[in-house]
Amino acid sequence: MRSMSFENQQRLLIGLRYALLILIAMIFIFPIVFMVVSSLKPDMQLLRDSGSLRAFLPVGDISLDNYADAFERVPMLQFFFNSVFTTVVSVAVALWLNSMAAFSFAFLQWRGKALVLSLIIATFIVPFEVIAIPLLMVVNNLPWLGSEGIEIGWLNSYHVQIIPFIADSLGIFLFYQYFRDLPDELVEAARIDGASIWQIYTRIIMPIAGPILATVAILKFLGMWNAYIWPLMTIRSEELRPIMVGLQYFFQLNTAWGEIMAYLSVVTIPVLLFYLALQRAFIESIATSGIKG
Amino acid sequence: MTTAAEARQKAPLWVRWLLPKDAPLYQRNDAVIGWLMAAPALVILTVFLIIPFFMAFFWSFTNQRLISPNPTEWVGLRNFGRLLNVQVFNLEPERDTAGHIVYDDGAIAYPRLRNFTRNNPDYPHLDGLREFTSWQSGENRTVILVGDVVFLRALINTLIFAAVIAPLQGGLALLLALLLNQALPFINVFRSVYFAPVVVSMVVVALLWRFIYDGQNGLLNTILGMLSFGSFQPVDWLGNPYTALPAMIAMSAWQAVGFHMVIWLAGLQTIPASLYEAAGLDGAGAWQKFRYVTWPGLRNTAVLVLIVITIQAMGLFVQVDVMTRGGPLDATQSVVFQAVQRGYDKQDIAEGSAISVLLFIIVFVIAMVQRYITRERE
Numbered sequence: 001m002r003s004m005s006f007e008n009q010q011r012l013l014i015g016l017r018y019a020l021l022i023l024i025a026m027i028f029i030f031p032i033v034f035m036v037v038s039s040l041k042p043d044m045q046l047l048r049d050s051g052s053l054r055a056f057l058p059v060g061d062i063s064l065d066n067y068a069d070a071f072e073r074v075p076m077l078q079f080f081f082n083s084v085f086t087t088v089v090s091v092a093v094a095l096w097l098n099s100m101a102a103f104s105f106a107f108l109q110w111r112g113k114a115l116v117l118s119l120i121i122a123t124f125i126v127p128f129e130v131i132a133i134p135l136l137m138v139v140n141n142l143p144w145l146g147s148e149g150i151e152i153g154w155l156n157s158y159h160v161q162i163i164p165f166i167a168d169s170l171g172i173f174l175f176y177q178y179f180r181d182l183p184d185e186l187v188e189a190a191r192i193d194g195a196s197i198w199q200i201y202t203r204i205i206m207p208i209a210g211p212i213l214a215t216v217a218i219l220k221f222l223g224m225w226n227a228y229i230w231p232l233m234t235i236r237s238e239e240l241r242p243i244m245v246g247l248q249y250f251f252q253l254n255t256a257w258g259e260i261m262a263y264l265s266v267v268t269i270p271v272l273l274f275y276l277a278l279q280r281a282f283i284e285s286i287a288t289s290g291i292k293g
Numbered sequence: 294m295t296t297a298a299e300a301r302q303k304a305p306l307w308v309r310w311l312l313p314k315d316a317p318l319y320q321r322n323d324a325v326i327g328w329l330m331a332a333p334a335l336v337i338l339t340v341f342l343i344i345p346f347f348m349a350f351f352w353s354f355t356n357q358r359l360i361s362p363n364p365t366e367w368v369g370l371r372n373f374g375r376l377l378n379v380q381v382f383n384l385e386p387e388r389d390t391a392g393h394i395v396y397d398d399g400a401i402a403y404p405r406l407r408n409f410t411r412n413n414p415d416y417p418h419l420d421g422l423r424e425f426t427s428w429q430s431g432e433n434r435t436v437i438l439v440g441d442v443v444f445l446r447a448l449i450n451t452l453i454f455a456a457v458i459a460p461l462q463g464g465l466a467l468l469l470a471l472l473l474n475q476a477l478p479f480i481n482v483f484r485s486v487y488f489a490p491v492v493v494s495m496v497v498v499a500l501l502w503r504f505i506y507d508g509q510n511g512l513l514n515t516i517l518g519m520l521s522f523g524s525f526q527p528v529d530w531l532g533n534p535y536t537a538l539p540a541m542i543a544m545s546a547w548q549a550v551g552f553h554m555v556i557w558l559a560g561l562q563t564i565p566a567s568l569y570e571a572a573g574l575d576g577a578g579a580w581q582k583f584r585y586v587t588w589p590g591l592r593n594t595a596v597l598v599l600i601v602i603t604i605q606a607m608g609l610f611v612q613v614d615v616m617t618r619g620g621p622l623d624a625t626q627s628v629v630f631q632a633v634q635r636g637y638d639k640q641d642i643a644e645g646s647a648i649s650v651l652l653f654i655i656v657f658v659i660a661m662v663q664r665y666i667t668r669e670r671e
Contacts, residue, residue: 101334229614232614283485
């Protein structure tokens with residue numbers, strides 16, 4: 001037997017490596033492909049196709065009927081709006097409050113700052129699941145100025161889905177880390193020029209905070225869009241329900257798989273498109289959040 | 294001439310409070326504005342994170358309910374006592390008047406457990422307990438009696454879930470990272486594909502995988518059937534108490550493995566290429582390079598990855614809520630699912646808080662272990 005030349009051996013290895021990479025990619029991508037493809041098929045065909053590889057191919061009787069039916073069965077547009085509204089407001093306010101606090105920690109001197117900062121870092125190890133139940137009790141006893149004067153209890157509202165999340169310790173910390181590494185001269189030069197602190201924050205620091213703004217925004221966006229446990233506990237009425245909790249309508253509905261797949265696609269495709277457009281930023285921001293500890 | 298200290302003494306109270314001791318008086322505006330800029334975020338964190346956190350401890354010692362006409366009472370450690378009460382009890386066989394063991398259909402007959410656990414003044418420590426499990430030991434039956442069968446089941450399931458998924462997901466993530474840590478064309482495309490499930494909501498993933506795991510039309514059964522040329526018997530993966538938790542573990546690992554792959558990749562990139570070159574000159578093979586260059590450089594990353602997965606695993610909830618609601622036969626009950634069931638569904642804030650506190654203690658211990666391991670190395 002003639003032994004392979006070194007070059008051919010290398011080529012074979014690289015070929016094998018790609019084969020393995022593609023095989024693994026299929027494991028990650030096929031369930032998602034299956035979801036989108038199935039959303040286009042009638043239930044009967046969907047079930048029949050799941051017995052073969054046709055499950056992953058958009059073949060047969062393809063239509064958008066499932067989408068129409070799903071939209072008819074549940075107030076999906078309302079759910080979608082609720083999710084978009086709570087997410088957009090939370091992301092916008094969180095960027096503002098977190099960056100403002102971090103600016104203060106990084107550039108201004110006040111007493112107790114070090115203590116407060118270490119307290120914020122200490123809260124990293126408290127998972128949301130630990131405080132969910134006591135938080136439910138807290139919001140149930142908070143006052144709110146409603147249309148009929150002061151009401152007690154925040155359950156069943158937009159603000160209960162937004163306000164607890166408009167500041168978070170990870171967001172503050174990520175901004176703080178970024179600001180701390182900026183050159184001090186930036187701020188000092190502006191001060192000598194007579195800029196006020198507010199001007200330094202809005203005109204000097206925020207305009208160069210792009211990368212970290214993206215990171216915090218992406219993390220907040222994913223957290224809010226995918227929110228489940230909290231709205232599940234606090235929202236009873238349909239008009240206020242976010243899109244993930246709206247999925248509950250389909251939990252017991254084992255017959256309408258096509259509609260379920262349509263709903264899942266509607267929920268997921270915006271996020272995936274977002275992700276495709278900003279892959280690097282998504283991956284980097286999530287990696288940053290993992291390395292915080 | 295006034296010194297800085299004297300000037301400070303004369304300054305108004307708020308200046309003395311807010312200004313750092315060693316800061317000159319003219320910076321007092323900084324101190325006030327700095328405090329004001331941090332205040333909104335700090336108020337939110339205090340009200341919605343710190344207060345609930347401490348209230349969880351307080352409520353776990355009471356009988357607090359979400360809405361109750363009765364005043365809250367202090368009950369001490371009763372909630373914890375019930376959740377964690379475990380007693381071993383030896384059940385002796387039934388004997389006739391002559392002292393012989395009574396047999397029933399060839400099996401040893403035992404008195405009923407409830408004779409001991411319901412208002413029996415001789416066994417006050419067993420009052421209200423229920424059987425968790427039991428086994429034969431000689432002529433006796435050893436019975437494990439617990440205060441809260443479902444919670445203990447949930448705790449054990451969650452610990453198993455965490456103990457299995459941490460090495461599994463961490464290990465797979467490392468393999469993927471090693472596979473991707475090469476300057477080959479299109480490598481970033483693969484990285485993006487492997488990472489994609491991370492951005493998909495767990496609610497969506499869990500619902501989608503219910504179809505994959507389905508006993509009749511499930512894709513997994515189809516694929517296993519094809520790979521085994523039809524000899525594979527279909528399994529109702531989520532309906533079988535033996536496969537439900539493993540199925541949940543596999544799905545969770547599929548969803549999140551990309552996350553930890555990225556963290557491993559970041560760790561791999563901190564290892565200087567010169568180390569590999571030196572090892573190559575010394576004649577090291579691929580495995581030796583991994584064993585003596587890569588792995589030592591990844592130690593802290595390894596600890597971080599394992600701890601992060603473990604802490605996330607302790608919060609197991611969405612998968613249970615969407616896929617099984619704790620069933621079949623409590624095989625997938627989880628600690629957080631129980632906390633929500635009691636705190637929200639039954640509006641029993643006290644018990645939900647007690648479970649939350651126990652969860653926090655577990656997470657805290659895990660985090661401290663991480664601190665300890667990584668500190669020693671520095």
